[in-house]
Amino acid sequence: MTLPTHIDTVGAACAHVLMTSEPPAKLMAARAVARAWRLGRLAHRFDAAMPDVPARPAALTLLPPNQMPRRGRIGSERSRIAMIHALAHIEFVAIDLAFDLIGRFGGEFPAAFTDEWMRVGADEAMHFALLDRRLRQMGSHYGALPAHDGLWDAARETAGDALARLAIVPMVLEARALDITPATVTRFEGAGDHVTGRILRRIVDDEIRHVAAGTGWFNWATNGKGLDAPNHYQMLVKRHFRGSLKPPFNDSARRQAGLTEDFYVALAS
Template sequence: MMQTAAQAIREALLTGDARAKVMAARRIARDWRLGRLAPVFDIAMPEQPRWPEGLELLPPNRMPKRGKGGSLKNSIALWHSLAHIEFVAIDLALDMAGRFGGTMGPEFIGDFLAVAADEAMHFAVVERKLASMGARYGSLPVHAGLWEAAHETRHDVAARLAVVPMVLEARGLDVTPAMLERIRASGDHGGTAILQRILDDEIRHVAVGAKHFREASLMRDEPPRKLWQTLVKLHFRGALKPPFNDSARLAAGLPRDWYAAVA
């Protein structure tokens, strides 16, 4: 019998080995695109995905502060942080498709499985960058803040879309350009290319979230901007802080009058 999409996604979420998860995410996106997975969502997604054995998890407020200098130690800390963001992003996209795909439909599923494949590629290239500096993913502590935001919104697709792609991933559009300039100024051409690719892809990922959020708001017969602002105030525990990359956000379908009101 053909494997169901829900089965494949759940198995990937419960894959703890980082490289195996990368391969699983890319395989699922390809199999869905080629019609090799049955569009059946009759299996619940796990409450918590599996991550690599030995990964040291700390509360966000206990994470070591990263230095801003150009030392090897600081560079490793920066790229390790990026690796963790991209690794968790694989699970965020897979869970989005597996948890809500049954009600949101094939285009939603395909879009977020494609996002998962992109995030898997991002993690792989960042992990190789770490290896070139003599480090590896898991050599420094990480936090689970990104997944906690997903868990908070596990019962509401509109809330998940509002908080994860449209707040957390959108924040990457704000901070990555300055990071990119620092890496470029240091003469790290390989790192510059990696960050530029991630930034370009993340604009598209936020746009996917914004598109489907608008669809979810139509299903609820509520104005999208007002609904987004309400859900962010209700479910996002942090604060939206400037400066904002207004041009990248607008390209991703996030007009300034949406987020300026809650910043």
């Protein structure tokens, strides 16, 4: 689990993850980059352009969100596989989102920002590995079903503004996972699938830390610019997020992550 010898900067390492398409290789790349940074083998330089769109697995069919087949009730194994596949795809894209955040915007922040988001990227790789292994235990695999690239649309929309990226990806999209995943766990466990339930419980615990990372750095950056963090967040969400923030909210988990109600309640529909 080592990087090619010519990759010796954070920027080049992040681009390497993004341009690695196949799941096993992307997992290895993400883990290798996080480890290389932790061991001090990467210079804190951002000398590589991040791609507009990451490489995607050859076998994965991407459809527009409105053309995705309905999954049906979670009681059947087929529907559970479809749900796990959708979650695995979210985690696969989340690997790219974490390393794109570092490679695209890390130069605007202290090295502690890279520290934190490298850990997030490694977490996302681990989450994907757990879900893909679960799919294989159930006789399927990642890429067996179509997926959509709506998550990466958020990256495109916020490619020019670090604060917008933090507001939309960790503080809207990942915060939404805090709201809905506990109910998803209940549905899997109600169908007798306690293995997947345990995986999702692990993921939601990690997501609290990810939302906290986004919120913490958003506050750091807005404070540095003399901006009111909740007001600026609301402006950015209205400008860059295509949709609305829908209750009910998991206020307790959000509060643990530092994402207090003064950020999001005014945006609720």
